[in-house]
Amino acid sequence: MQTGRVRKAPENFLDAAGIRQVNTEAKQGRRDFLRGAFAAAAAGAAAVAHAAPAPAEGDPDILQAPEHTTGLGQPVVTDGYGKPSKYEANVQRRQSPGLTQTRQASVSFAPLQSLFGIVTPSGLHFERHHQGWWDIDPSKHRLMVNGLVKAAKVFTMDELMRLPSVSRFHFIECGANTGMEWGNVAVPTCQYTHGMLSCSEFTGVPLITLLQMAGADLKKGRFVLAEGADGSSMTRTIPMELVESGQVLVAYGQNGEMLRPENGYPLRLVVPGVQGVSWVKYLRRIEVGDQPWATKDETVHYVDLMPDGTHRQYTSIQECKSVITTPSGGQVLMDQGFYSINGLAWSGRGKVTQVDVSTDGGRNWRAARLQGPVMDKCLTRFSLDWTWDGKPALLQSRARDESGYVQPSYRQLRGVRGTRSIYHNNAIQTWLVEESGEVKNVQLG
Amino acid sequence: MQTGRVRKAPENFLDAAGIRQVNTEAKQGRRDFLRGAFAAAAAGAAAVAHAAPAPAEGDPDILQAPEHTTGLGQPVVTDGYGKPSKYEANVQRRQSPGLTQTRQASVSFAPLQSLFGIVTPSGLHFERHHQGWWDIDPSKHRLMVNGLVKAAKVFTMDELMRLPSVSRFHFIECGANTGMEWGNVAVPTCQYTHGMLSCSEFTGVPLITLLQMAGADLKKGRFVLAEGADGSSMTRTIPMELVESGQVLVAYGQNGEMLRPENGYPLRLVVPGVQGVSWVKYLRRIEVGDQPWATKDETVHYVDLMPDGTHRQYTSIQECKSVITTPSGGQVLMDQGFYSINGLAWSGRGKVTQVDVSTDGGRNWRAARLQGPVMDKCLTRFSLDWTWDGKPALLQSRARDESGYVQPSYRQLRGVRGTRSIYHNNAIQTWLVEESGEVKNVQLG
Numbered sequence: 001m002q003t004g005r006v007r008k009a010p011e012n013f014l015d016a017a018g019i020r021q022v023n024t025e026a027k028q029g030r031r032d033f034l035r036g037a038f039a040a041a042a043a044g045a046a047a048v049a050h051a052a053p054a055p056a057e058g059d060p061d062i063l064q065a066p067e068h069t070t071g072l073g074q075p076v077v078t079d080g081y082g083k084p085s086k087y088e089a090n091v092q093r094r095q096s097p098g099l100t101q102t103r104q105a106s107v108s109f110a111p112l113q114s115l116f117g118i119v120t121p122s123g124l125h126f127e128r129h130h131q132g133w134w135d136i137d138p139s140k141h142r143l144m145v146n147g148l149v150k151a152a153k154v155f156t157m158d159e160l161m162r163l164p165s166v167s168r169f170h171f172i173e174c175g176a177n178t179g180m181e182w183g184n185v186a187v188p189t190c191q192y193t194h195g196m197l198s199c200s201e202f203t204g205v206p207l208i209t210l211l212q213m214a215g216a217d218l219k220k221g222r223f224v225l226a227e228g229a230d231g232s233s234m235t236r237t238i239p240m241e242l243v244e245s246g247q248v249l250v251a252y253g254q255n256g257e258m259l260r261p262e263n264g265y266p267l268r269l270v271v272p273g274v275q276g277v278s279w280v281k282y283l284r285r286i287e288v289g290d291q292p293w294a295t296k297d298e299t300v301h302y303v304d305l306m307p308d309g310t311h312r313q314y315t316s317i318q319e320c321k322s323v324i325t326t327p328s329g330g331q332v333l334m335d336q337g338f339y340s341i342n343g344l345a346w347s348g349r350g351k352v353t354q355v356d357v358s359t360d361g362g363r364n365w366r367a368a369r370l371q372g373p374v375m376d377k378c379l380t381r382f383s384l385d386w387t388w389d390g391k392p393a394l395l396q397s398r399a400r401d402e403s404g405y406v407q408p409s410y411r412q413l414r415g416v417r418g419t420r421s422i423y424h425n426n427a428i429q430t431w432l433v434e435e436s437g438e439v440k441n442v443q444l445g
Numbered sequence: 446m447q448t449g450r451v452r453k454a455p456e457n458f459l460d461a462a463g464i465r466q467v468n469t470e471a472k473q474g475r476r477d478f479l480r481g482a483f484a485a486a487a488a489g490a491a492a493v494a495h496a497a498p499a500p501a502e503g504d505p506d507i508l509q510a511p512e513h514t515t516g517l518g519q520p521v522v523t524d525g526y527g528k529p530s531k532y533e534a535n536v537q538r539r540q541s542p543g544l545t546q547t548r549q550a551s552v553s554f555a556p557l558q559s560l561f562g563i564v565t566p567s568g569l570h571f572e573r574h575h576q577g578w579w580d581i582d583p584s585k586h587r588l589m590v591n592g593l594v595k596a597a598k599v600f601t602m603d604e605l606m607r608l609p610s611v612s613r614f615h616f617i618e619c620g621a622n623t624g625m626e627w628g629n630v631a632v633p634t635c636q637y638t639h640g641m642l643s644c645s646e647f648t649g650v651p652l653i654t655l656l657q658m659a660g661a662d663l664k665k666g667r668f669v670l671a672e673g674a675d676g677s678s679m680t681r682t683i684p685m686e687l688v689e690s691g692q693v694l695v696a697y698g699q700n701g702e703m704l705r706p707e708n709g710y711p712l713r714l715v716v717p718g719v720q721g722v723s724w725v726k727y728l729r730r731i732e733v734g735d736q737p738w739a740t741k742d743e744t745v746h747y748v749d750l751m752p753d754g755t756h757r758q759y760t761s762i763q764e765c766k767s768v769i770t771t772p773s774g775g776q777v778l779m780d781q782g783f784y785s786i787n788g789l790a791w792s793g794r795g796k797v798t799q800v801d802v803s804t805d806g807g808r809n810w811r812a813a814r815l816q817g818p819v820m821d822k823c824l825t826r827f828s829l830d831w832t833w834d835g836k837p838a839l840l841q842s843r844a845r846d847e848s849g850y851v852q853p854s855y856r857q858l859r860g861v862r863g864t865r866s867i868y869h870n871n872a873i874q875t876w877l878v879e880e881s882g883e884v885k886n887v888q889l890g
Contacts, residue, residue: 066581066585066674068579068581068674068675068676068727069674069675069676070676071577071676072549072576072577072676073549073574073576073577073578073579073675073676074549074577074578074579074706075547075548075549075551075574075577076538076540076548076549076551076552076553076572076574076578076707077537077538077539077540077548077553077572078578078707080534080537080538081528081529081537081568081569082538082567082568082569082570082705082707083526083568083705084526084702084703084705085580085583085703085705085706085710085711086580087580087582087583087710087711088702088703089525091702091703092522092525092526093521093522093525093527094522095521095522102520103520103521103522104517104518104519104520104521106520106521107521108521108522114702115701115702116610116612116646116648116697116698116701116702117612117646117647117648117698117700117701118612118646118701119564119646119700119701120701121567121700121701121702122527122566123526123527123528124526124527124701124702125527127521127522129518129520129521131516131517131518132516132517132518132519132520133518133519133521133523134513134518134519135530135531135532136511136513137532138530138532140511162783162784162785163783163785164785164828164830165561165785165787165828166816167561167562167563167816167826169818201561201562201563201564202562203561203562229511229513229514230513230514230518231513231514231515231516231517231518252561253561253562255562255564255566255700256560256561256562256563256564256565256566256569257529257533257536257559257560257561257566257569258529258530258533258536260527260528260529260530261519261530262521262523262527265530265532266530266532282513338607338608339607340607340608340609340610342610371611371612373614373818373820375818381612383609383610385609
């Protein structure tokens with residue numbers, strides 16, 4: 001149902017005669033009492049991208065009760081581990097053609113325009129690999145804690161999983177999410193503009209527990225280095241304040257089961273509110289130290305080029321941001337009338353407190369409904385009722401978080417950051433609804 | 446990692462010499478600096494069920510850096526829709542051998558002992574089919590609203606998905622969950638005792654919205670009938686109070702994506718707090734009426750045989766209940782020492798307010814930690830620190846909900862219900878930890 005949600009249905013409600021027919025057949029106890037509805041549907045079925053070829057109107061096949069209304073279906077445990085419907089094959093993460101040189105050092109984007117609520121299905125979680133992903137044998141994986149500690153320790157997975165754990169819902173966003181938009185590239189869909197964003201229930205051990213077990217010197221040791229086991233040698237500095245807050249987790253669980261291989265199985269760091277690169281995958285080592293390490297991935301990459309030519313470093317927190325996911329770029333409004341404007345808001349500094357929505361490019365704003373529970377450093381779903389009058393419209397959302405920070409316009413963001421950044425673009429997104437109903441990505445000042 | 450969590454690791458932490466070796470090699474910049482740890486692991490690897498054959502100690506292979514630390518991994522979008530690690534193949538829903546005559550009218554149980562947090566991965570959601578499952582074409586599916594309404598309506602999926610939606614986390618439990626235990630059958634694992642239980646973020650339209658659109662007579666129409674499109678002709682009566690509360694949803698979304706075929710794709714009813722049979726799958730019709738329908742699935746099935754020989758009917762609410770999932774039946778505690786007792790609690794009457802845990806069969810109780818957010822009619826994860834002294838232990842959990850109701854013992858439940866029921870067993874579960882560390886299902890009075 002990738003674009004279906006904003007399309008006009010092929011047919012409106014059955015007319016009075018159709019309803020009478022359905023009622024009559026239902027009273028006769030006929031099992032095909034919905035055939036009137038099916039007949040109505042068949043006429044417009046070709047408009048639905050993934051529908052089977054539409055039989056011609058009057059085709060005797062569609063006057064039969066569908067097989068599923070009387071037949072014997074599939075058995076339990078058909079495939080061991082369940083999969084989405086074949087009709088949802090179009091809903092998948094996608095690589096942006098030409099964005100990267102190889103598919104191992106690359107990105108796949110989550111299909112935000114097709115998702116509901118706040119949980120991202122693990123099979124659709126965005127990917128960002130620096131040297132490809134691995135399926136590491138957990139019985140051989142180890143986590144070492146060393147550096148400014150009394151006694152360095154090496155943990156097996158079984159040892160880690162015996163310790164007290166916590167489970168928390170958090171978003172993860174790549175620092176480069178929406179990066180193409182700095183250059184006004186205006187990629188067509190919200191999958192590509194904002195799809196390096198996902199949200200899961202993560203389960204693991206607070207890192208502070210492991211540091212305490214190793215006797216970490218928390219007076220001198222004001223930083224930790226997190227190191228991954230894959231060939232990219234991903235290493236990131238994390239300030240000790242974040243660890244001491246208890247929020248940083250050494251996580252093995254994601255959405256109820258073990259992490260997926262693409263997301264760091266069997267162990268990754270969870271650093272709520274901080275850009276994804278610090279959530280080191282295939283985590284194998286934590287070192288306690290007295291200063292930042294200035295590794296390649298925090299000096300050459302993931303830095304912000306400022307207007308004065310300097311690089312801004314260690315800008316890890318993902319600031320407050322939001323995006324409308326329906327209607328959004330690439331979708332089509334098939335007629336005038338009611339639509340539920342729907343989207344996601346998040347902040348690396350805490351809870352989202354308000355989302356305003358504009359349909360006229362920011363002249364007027366209305367407060368959207370926030371879907372609870374609104375959680376700390378977690379996606380929040382918002383919605384607003386809207387009646388489209390068929391004229392061009394400019395849809396925008398603007399989030400505010402509990403620190404009082406308000407998501408900036410492009411003009412405001414560029415005033416501070418210039419135009420030569422890659423990372424940390426949290427500006428207000430604009431979708432243009434054209435008179436034809438087509439929705440396009442545009443940038444307003 | 447199905448049983449790994451409560452097993453002792455093959456080796457404890459590296460000794461001082463091992464740590465020195467790791468440190469020395471790390472300083473030399475060697476990429477195989479973890480080989481000490483791998484050597485330590487190899488000796489005990491055979492104890493881990495899913496490990497590859499363990500090389501003999503001193504085998505030159507294990508002195509090599511694992512390929513993943515230097516090699517090029519798998520590319521993004523390897524399979525389109527992601528899957529769990531191959532090392533998790535043992536974590537799957539399972540059919541209870543011999544429980545049902547056919548696999549179409551059957552059950553598969555969720556592997557609760559392997560799950561974390563509260564979200565059930567959709568690929569592991571329990572199944573209960575009355576005539577098998579179907580993958581229904583959503584472009585042809587319709588929902589009819591009729592009966593005591595001004596104007597009967599038939600909705601397409603696109604029409605439903607244009608309406609304002611809500612997303613909410615709720616548990617779903619089959620009324621027959623833990624049914625085998627009435628007969629003291631004591632099936633071995635919590636997958637089979639309690640695994641007809643799952644929890645998801647559901648997205649859909651409140652049913653009351655659709656009734657209002659059809660002009661339902663809410664004065665006379667105090668009940669609705671929900672009817673499924675599959676061959677089992679599942680029909681269930683729902684009291685209008687539940688619908689008027691706004692909690693009953695016509696749902697198409699589950700954990701961020703469309704419902705899975707086994708769970709009713711493209712449309713199912715969500716009736717929070719009520720037994721799963723009323724969450725009608727493949728939902729095709731809602732009829733408004735002035736009295737309960739007394740259909741086959743509410744007169745012959747899903748009734749409780751009471752001690753006086755009468756049948757108790759329409760006992761739909763799933764009362765407050767809990768179960769310890771680790772340690773639980775079939776698992777083995779490999780040594781004395783620290784364990785995190787971990788489990789799930791839920792109530793069809795609202796939020797869980799307290800869970801007490803006993804390790805001595807109910808003589809002494811300690812309050813467990815509840816993992817937030819604690820949500821209405823949703824699973825709540827609890828945990829308690831425990832040090833096992835190696836002697837036999839009887840593990841129990843007892844939940845309380847916001848109505849003040851306390852989960853009963855078997856003695857209390859049988860006092861009211863007798864012993865000839867199938868459905869609605871919410872008694873306290875007991876796991877016996879034997880001196881050998883083996884955990885078994887036992888019933889205490």
